[in-house]
Amino acid sequence: MTAHTIAETEALPDAAPRVDSEVGPLRTVLLHRPGNELKRLTPRNNDQLLFDGVPWVGRAQEEHDAFAATLTSRGVEVLLLADVLVQALEDNRARIAGIHSAVNERRLGIDLADALRSHLTSLPAPQLAQVLMTGMTFEELPAAEGASLVRKMHLPIDFAVDPLPNLLFTRDSSVWVGDRVAITSLALPARDRETTLTDLIYAYHPRFRRTGRAYGAHSAPLEGGDVLLLAPGVIAIGVGERTTPAGAESFARSALADGLAHTVLAVPIKQERATMHLDTVCTMVDRDAVVMYPAISDSLTAYPMRSDGDGGVRVDGPVPFLEAAAEAMGIERLRVIDTGLDTVTAEREQWDDGNNTLAVAPGLVVAYERNVETNARLEDAGVEVLRIAGSELGSGRGGPRCMSCPIDRAPLV
Numbered sequence: 562m563t564a565h566t567i568a569e570t571e572a573l574p575d576a577a578p579r580v581d582s583e584v585g586p587l588r589t590v591l592l593h594r595p596g597n598e599l600k601r602l603t604p605r606n607n608d609q610l611l612f613d614g615v616p617w618v619g620r621a622q623e624e625h626d627a628f629a630a631t632l633t634s635r636g637v638e639v640l641l642l643a644d645v646l647v648q649a650l651e652d653n654r655a656r657i658a659g660i661h662s663a664v665n666e667r668r669l670g671i672d673l674a675d676a677l678r679s680h681l682t683s684l685p686a687p688q689l690a691q692v693l694m695t696g697m698t699f700e701e702l703p704a705a706e707g708a709s710l711v712r713k714m715h716l717p718i719d720f721a722v723d724p725l726p727n728l729l730f731t732r733d734s735s736v737w738v739g740d741r742v743a744i745t746s747l748a749l750p751a752r753d754r755e756t757t758l759t760d761l762i763y764a765y766h767p768r769f770r771r772t773g774r775a776y777g778a779h780s781a782p783l784e785g786g787d788v789l790l791l792a793p794g795v796i797a798i799g800v801g802e803r804t805t806p807a808g809a810e811s812f813a814r815s816a817l818a819d820g821l822a823h824t825v826l827a828v829p830i831k832q833e834r835a836t837m838h839l840d841t842v843c844t845m846v847d848r849d850a851v852v853m854y855p856a857i858s859d860s861l862t863a864y865p866m867r868s869d870g871d872g873g874v875r876v877d878g879p880v881p882f883l884e885a886a887a888e889a890m891g892i893e894r895l896r897v898i899d900t901g902l903d904t905v906t907a908e909r910e911q912w913d914d915g916n917n918t919l920a921v922a923p924g925l926v927v928a929y930e931r932n933v934e935t936n937a938r939l940e941d942a943g944v945e946v947l948r949i950a951g952s953e954l955g956s957g958r959g960g961p962r963c964m965s966c967p968i969d970r971a972p973l974v
C-alpha cells in the first residue's frame with residue numbers, strides 16, 4: 562500500500578513541521594511498510610539482524626497497512642520511507658551518498674566494488690532504493706567478465722550489501738525536536754547503514770530542504786527510541802543497551818546550546834534486549850501521564866542536565882525520575898498509569914511492547930491488541946486505545962512507537 566503518491570507528497574504544504582511533545586495531535590508521521598528486506602531473515606541470521614524470529618512477511622505487511630490506516634483514519638498524514646527515499650534519490654547527490662554507503666570495499670575488494678558501484682549508478686531511483694533497503698546477495702550481483710576470488714569464495718547467498726530489516730522501526734534512525742531533525746547514531750552494526758538513508762532523505766527530499774539539523778555529525782551512539790519529548794523544552798534520554806552516556810551528553814549539549822531544550826534528563830535503563838530503549842518501558846499517553854513497566858516505576862532515576870549559563874552543561878543527580886520529570890515539566894506530578902499487573906503478566910506484556918504506545922493526541926494512543934491487560938488498565942484510566950494486530954510485526958521487538966517517527970505534531974494547548 563502506498564499512502565501517498567509521489568505527486569501528492571511533493572506538493573505538500575509549506576508550513577515548517579515541528580514536534581515539541583509526545584502527545585500533541587499527530588499531523589504527519591514517517592512509517593516504513595515492511596518489504597523484501599524482511600525476506601532476507603533466516604534462522605541463521607535473525608539474531609544478528611536483531612529479530613527474534615522469522616516473520617511471515619505478507620501478514621506483517623497486512624498488519625502494517627492496518628496500522629497506517631488507523632492513523633490515516635484519525636487524520637494523520639502517513640509518509641512511507643520507501644516513497645520519500647525514491648523521491649530523494651532523484652537528486653544525483655543523494656544517489657552518490659546512497660551508493661557510497663552501500664558499497665563496502667573491505668568486503669568486496671576493489672574490482673567487485675567498482676563493478677557494483679557502476680551497476681548501482683545505472684539503476685533508476687526505484688530500483689536503487691530497493692537495493693539500499695533490501696541489500697544484495699553475491700548471486701544477485703551483476704554478471705562479470707573474468708574471475709574474482711571474492712565472488713568465487715563467497716556463498717551465493719552471502720550478502721554483498723547487507724539488508725536493513727529494522728528500517729521498520731523508523732523511530733530510531735531520526736528524531737525531531739522542535740523544527741529540527743536529528744540523524745541519530747545507531748549502536749549496532751546491523752542498523753548502522755539505516756541513518757545513511759534518513760540522512761539523505763532529509764538532505765535531498767524537496768519537502769525537507771529547509772529543515773535544520775539538531776545534533777549534527779556526532780558519532781556517540783544515540784537512538785530515537787531512547788528520546789522522549791516529555792514536554793516542550795524537556796527531553797528524557799534513556800541510557801542503556803543502545804544510547805551511551807556519551808551519546809546522551811552530546812545530544813543534551815547540542816539541544817541545550819541550540820535552545821531546543823532547557824532540561825535534558827539522562828535516564829539509566831537496564832542493558833538488556835527486553836529494555837533496549839526507554840520507549841520499551843515507558844511512553845507518554847497524555848500531557849501529564851505515562852504508561853510504565855511496573856517493575857521500574859519506583860526505581861527509575863535521572864541525571865538532569867541544564868545549561869550552566871557559561872556555554873557548558875551542568876549535570877545533577879541521580880534523582881528519582883518521576884520527580885525530576887514533573888519539576889522540569891512544571892507540573893505537580895507525572896501520573897503513572899497503574900497497570901496493576903502481576904509480575905509475570907507485566908513481564909510478558911512488556912516484552913510484547915505493551916508499554917510502547919504511540920500517542921495520536923492527548924489521551925488517545927495506538928497499541929498492540931495482544932497486550933490485553935495493559936490496554937484494559939489504560940482504558941480504566943481514561944485513555945482511549947486504538948488496537949492493532951502485531952503478531953508478525955512484533956517479531957522485530959518493537960511496537961507502535963518504535964514503528965513511527967512523528968514529523969509534525971500540533972502544539973499542546
Ligand SMILES: NC(=O)NCCC[C@H](N)C(=O)O
Binds near residue numbers: 841
Ligand atoms: N524504539 C524501539 O524500541 N525500537 C525497536 C527496535 C527493534 C530492533 N529489532 C532493534 O533491535 O533495534
